[in-house]
Amino acid sequence: MKIDVIISANHIDENKIKDKIVVVIDMFRATSVITAAINNGCKAVIPYLTIEETLEASKKFNKGEYLLGGERNAVRIENFDLSNSPLEYTRNMVNDKTVLMTTTNGTRALTKSLGAKRIFVAAMINGEAVAEKLININEDVVIVNAGTNGEFSMDDYICGGYIINSILKEKKSVQLTDIAKTSNMIYESNSNIISYVKHASHYALMKSINLDEDIDYCMKKSIIDVVPEYINGKIIPYNLD
Template sequence: MNIDIIISADDIKPEKILNKTILIIDMLRATSVIVTALYNGCKEVIPVLTVDEALNIAKKDRDKYVLGGERNALKIEGFDFSNSPLDYDKEYIKGKSLIITTTNGTKAIKRSIGAERILIGALINAKATADKILKLNNDLVIVNAGTYGHFSMDDFICAGYIINCISENTSINPTDIAKTAQYIYKNNEDIVSFIKHASHYKRIKELNLKEDLKYCCLKDIINIVPEYKDDIIRV
């Protein structure tokens, strides 16, 4: 299996994703939110690029839709929830359709349209994601959402962990950047200690979102793998 990594949403090129299985990672925090919401009974997740698009969909039926997301890590005015996975409790999300827009994650999803499959992953569902990729048995490109168009340490080490899980069960042919991600993980298995130096980690800590950081850095607590298809993410 060939494995490559794209380091940010802004670096996605159509020719790099064509006919590939794509894995979107934005562990702090969009993909962790999506995985958690669907695990807690959310019917579907609709990722959109703009706040206006989200509001226009939601106004069709406010009993059906829940609005979630962030701009610059902060809750959007008029939205139901922020980009904290801890907001998406079964009590509030079960049976609802979540409309989400975020600074980096939803952009990465939308820019990956044209791939053969688009999966949603994070540390919290990493092993399940690796198992799904093994079953698909197709070349893999991991898209790290990044932070404002730049490389993100947190997404990179998450990618390394998933690559490591895959490599334990099949032979892989990783690019240099994919090899580096796996190497970084294998030498920094205490992920929190590694990513505490990341700029995005520091931003979330500054906002006193320590419980989000703790949750998003847990490994393999959820066993579902959401997939984006026809503008909607479902399990």
């Protein structure tokens, strides 16, 4: 198994992800939202690049079958049902519903990764479950960090390091690129997470708009065992097997 890291959605290269297992991370907050929603009984999350595409897609659903979720610049989109807070995607809210979702960074990274062999959704909250899934598959992996507005994001990077570190604890024959090695080293030096992410620009943005509860939730390690998979245009539950 070889593991590589792509630092943002802007840096996704079709040649680098072709025939690879891709793991998309947007720790603050899209992939945390998707993981929480799937864990709480959501039938599927369908990611869209734009608000317009999301609204157009909603016309194909009957009232009561779907919810609109997402954000722009960390703020809920006008007339959408839910923001990009994982705490809103409770079982009472999302159970048996389809979530149509668009976000600034996360859904862009997902839709740009469609050339991969398989696409999994990862966050701190399901990191060990993702690691176990990758070990079981035992193929080359590319971790795609969503980043922030196309740029490198410290929070996604340390989350990838956590997943890499979890793999290395169970599997020794793993080849890491330099950027993947560095991601693991960052995690090993900051396993409490906050000592590193408190310096991230996206962390500062979330703090400035009082999203402290979301921050705390998204930094929790492996509280969910579900591994969502993006397949045939939908993100669905893919429980460990």
